[in-house]
Amino acid sequence: MSTSAESSGLKVCPACGVKIAPGGITGDRVLFSAGPPGTRATLWTRVCQYAKRPGCINKDQGQSSGEPSDSRLES
Numbered sequence: 507m508s509t510s511a512e513s514s515g516l517k518v519c520p521a522c523g524v525k526i527a528p529g530g531i532t533g534d535r536v537l538f539s540a541g542p543p544g545t546r547a548t549l550w551t552r553v554c555q556y557a558k559r560p561g562c563i564n565k566d567q568g569q570s571s572g573e574p575s576d577s578r579l580e581s
């Protein structure tokens with residue numbers, strides 16, 4: 507089997523260089539190079555929203571721009 511994920515489940519964003527550790531039901535924990543760990547939302551706020559790189563694995567920015575999931579269909 508080929509998997510890019512490490513055995514520990516720790517993921518590293520190739521775009522931001524930030525480590526993301528799976529936290530189960532409590533949510534993933536983001537390990538910054540400096541400062542206390544945060545959430546994916548924190549990562550997005552602090553790094554990813556500025557980076558906006560295609561290789562970024564953190565897409566959990568909350569409400570994504572564009573059409574909402576509950577978009578009404580024109581009939």
Ligand SMILES: [Zn+2]
Nearest residue numbers: 519522554562
């Ligand atoms: Zn990122």
